[in-house]
Amino acid sequence: MEELKKYVSVKDEDRFYHQGAVELLVFNFLLILTILTIWLFKNHRFRFLHETGGAMLYGLVMGLIIRYATKASDVESGTVYECEKLTSGPSTLLINITNQVYEYQYKRDISHHNVNGHQGNAMLQKMTFDPSIFFNILLPPIIFHAGYSLKKVCVSFLHYKMLHTLSECLSYLSPDRLIMYGFVKAMVHIGQLKGWEFHFTDCLFFGSLMSATDPVTVLAIFHELHVDTDLYTLLFGESVLNDAVAIVLTYSISIYSPKENPNAFDAAALFQSVGNFLGIFAGSFAMGSSYAVVTALISFTHLTKFTKLCEFPMLETGLFFLLSWSAFLSAEAAGLTGIVAVLFCGVTQAHYTYNNLSPDSKMRTKQLFEFMNFLAENVIFCYMGLALFTFQNHIFNPLFIFGAFVAVFVARACNIYPLSFLLNLGRKQKIPRNFQHMMMFSGLRGAIAFALAIRDTESQPKQMMFTTALLVVFFTVWVFGGGTTPMLTWLQIRVGVDPDEDLKAEATSQSASNLDKNTTKAESAWLFRIWYGFDHKYLKPILTHTGPPLTTTLPEWCNPVARLLTSPSAYGDQLKDDDTDYIINNDELTENYESSAHIPVQDRTGSTQATGKEDIHEGDLGLGGYKLQLEHTVGQPQMNSLA
């Protein structure tokens, strides 16, 4: 009794005084170590271990320590109690133990096979924190940042080019998963997993979650080494869209799962699943975009006599942050996928809202999201390291792991090479062999694959998938991430490319062959042209301070409405300097190609400050010309002949 009292009092004190502090401190410590290591590495130009790899390594070591240096502190570890009175698990359980009522909160269902001695190790349990924290708190900043800088990539490299690349990347998406599925299916047929309920949908599930690539390590190195912008954009666009599709697909599959006969191939169910997929994707897209549009409208508001929000940078930043996060949370709450929503929210925010922010807020939001991205990423990678030892229900199945590794690589190879071949047929500027190899090599798996895998670890197949996914992440981040620099050298990919210098050097030497290029490009991209025309003429004036006044773009009879909606500043200096720096005006696709494509490209520095509408068009053409020149000069100077 004495001992019991002591035990309870210790627990009480623990609860009262430093609950949670120790666990957070462990993460803080790991992150500090990681940052110091990165600093050290940066000093020595050491690129074999990226920060994410470092974070993972430290997490691994810490997990090892926690696993084997702490003991199961609880007396009652791994004992299962019977309770006949209950028929289902309530979310809160009140239990009367020696005249003291204890409140217990439902955590999860657990299979009998999962009950083991580590169940009671409080430290291990606390370290493996709730997957919902991943989804709701750590992932959104990363994805939002990706969306937000996807736009920046567009701008700082090639705007039109990027869109083209994105449409190409879309075609990279589908086969990956099917091949993964084929491999997993083959694994099942070998008979290794006969004992379990390993369904058709489980294979699909694993296939789709493993197809979410995470190029963050590779892109960081590319950025540092100034690798060819062409390759950068290709890889970035591919992986971001790939992730979005992987997430929605995983989700649709998990909805498809609880069917009558999960092993059979049910055509109706498949169509329903495809419908789900499309619906969820569209819904998430709409949700994300609409939040961004709301933000843009609020930050715009020239309708009322209000002081502009941008005069209160703190409120502006706060609103921006909260609305973007809400896009994620609303989508999740509505049964859509928040990650897709927040991705497109980021893109839309960068396209519209960013223009309305005060210079101070532009800086603030950029730095804030950068910082959150940095922290969240490192926390996730630390946690992955930790999870290898602290997660309680790993199932290591060597054959499945081997199969998964093979599947991952073969699927990527079957994806990259044939598709590049197909794309090269229709592409004037071919994707060179070494780029293809590099893209093949950059198929890292990271945070998203992990997050998708940890969401559901109830059944044995899911646990095995989780363990396997974790190992694939470890391997790819360390081996591929570490091997990026040698691989770049070995493949003789151009590094040290300064996009601005390229721009300048090539602009003066090759202004002759633009015309034909321009027209062909403009023809091939008619869908984008329509969209950009609409965007430039109507959306930008309504949502931002840039673009032509609505009174000039809308028909005559809309004039009263147009005047109401147009920002007073739109009549004057529509194109401010900071706007041209960031959000490039897309006239080149809509008006100028046809009307003024014969005007020789102006020297950008030599052009006068654009103030009126006429001037803007000239300025735009200058930019457009540059970009189209860069388009076929970067990486492939020999491709300048006509198609």
Added chain:
Amino acid sequence: MEELKKYVSVKDEDRFYHQGAVELLVFNFLLILTILTIWLFKNHRFRFLHETGGAMLYGLVMGLIIRYATKASDVESGTVYECEKLTSGPSTLLINITNQVYEYQYKRDISHHNVNGHQGNAMLQKMTFDPSIFFNILLPPIIFHAGYSLKKVCVSFLHYKMLHTLSECLSYLSPDRLIMYGFVKAMVHIGQLKGWEFHFTDCLFFGSLMSATDPVTVLAIFHELHVDTDLYTLLFGESVLNDAVAIVLTYSISIYSPKENPNAFDAAALFQSVGNFLGIFAGSFAMGSSYAVVTALISFTHLTKFTKLCEFPMLETGLFFLLSWSAFLSAEAAGLTGIVAVLFCGVTQAHYTYNNLSPDSKMRTKQLFEFMNFLAENVIFCYMGLALFTFQNHIFNPLFIFGAFVAVFVARACNIYPLSFLLNLGRKQKIPRNFQHMMMFSGLRGAIAFALAIRDTESQPKQMMFTTALLVVFFTVWVFGGGTTPMLTWLQIRVGVDPDEDLKAEATSQSASNLDKNTTKAESAWLFRIWYGFDHKYLKPILTHTGPPLTTTLPEWCNPVARLLTSPSAYGDQLKDDDTDYIINNDELTENYESSAHIPVQDRTGSTQATGKEDIHEGDLGLGGYKLQLEHTVGQPQMNSLA
């Protein structure tokens, strides 16, 4: 069975897809509403409801909706189960229900009187999130920001003056709690609470938690209206130190609690408690400062041939953020009080580390902490509003609540007026009557009182205290916070004071009477003088890029060490412009008062750029002179006579 399956599957889906998202969304929604409201108010110059009050109001409404619009979703609400096999509550409970093992996590002990119908309302439960989230995540940024800007207040107003004020504020601290205790004790004697175990320590506990004031609302209004800087500093310093003491005291009392006979007055235990108090305070102080010193050293590092950390602003910001947070967490984990640690960490960071940051990082960290402070504050106030309806075990005792209100006001009155009288005896620049009234009026209770109260709500007295504390917070924030502007007008306190203008206007007119003032001030503050001499001569050169080179301040025989420790930049331009702006060099207290007090005060703008050591002293004196002039001209122009 069918229904059960459906029920389980709904729960499963809920767990898988939007666990946590809805709750976070509610908070996001409340915060967005709050921000929009603030914006609206700022447009209309409406100051009767501060953002914190608004956040609380919205929280309240939302709490009301959640409470009465949602039903107890759980079948098993409020049923207590017996389990004879257990002897104590394990941290994890595995229960076998209809052949499915459920894992339950220990949440809390619960008294029989707390078991009620709302126990099973999952929504209510999720909304009342873990108090440890407050302590470990939401409070640190607020307190750190206070510490970080305490320094800024020092600088932008009066450095020396502030220190003087702080030492005065220290004397404000003690009586508050004792008077509170007296009142609570009287309440107990009335007999209202006879049935419960309402201990001596409980009274002390309540007294000390209620003495933590939160001036954030009032200070925000002061700042907006440019209220007299003197009053601002006085109130800010008082409340920050008050909070620190309140927290440590609450903690020491809760350690003192589990004694043999809690009602008796035990002298030994009291002394032990005082010892605890001092030990914890000193320990927390040391913990916080040492983390800041480590940060300063890392961001300094001129010892190695490393690239300076400040060339990687992201790493720098990350390290700054993580180390400051670690100060909090380490203190909590070590059984000290994190809030005190993080407060002094903030002060020390601003004093040393801030100087070593790159201009980019200075901006980044400042904005980051500002933003986190803003968000955390509004989340806490929203939550307070929510808690009034969603918290499950309120005990409203009208008499106790009335007594607490009386106690709070009488205690503050007994604190402010007599102490101001005493301080005025020794003060040349008296605290005027209207300032005293305003300070009396500004005794708002806020986040810290709430956080201290919610930490422990097990016993009935603690629950009653929590409810009462919550009501006091509501009342003071709405009534006092809203009444600040009318009160300022009524008390005829000067608003619209621009410290810089004051500085300029007075500097030219009143440079004659400085000498005597300087010497008296310097004498009265000998302790600060010693500290600042030490700080300036040794600590600043070791920890920052500013201050004189160590080779000149250390004795001859230390030269080799001194040369090793001195930053190369210290020999050249010790006082950069941005440094003088922020961290004022404190020579005025150490060297110049004695050696060169007779030199007429230079015009600041007219002085030449300081490059050598001699020049710096002149520059410092210029600043020092201004400050001492401002000292007795702001607010009290009639007080210029000698003592």
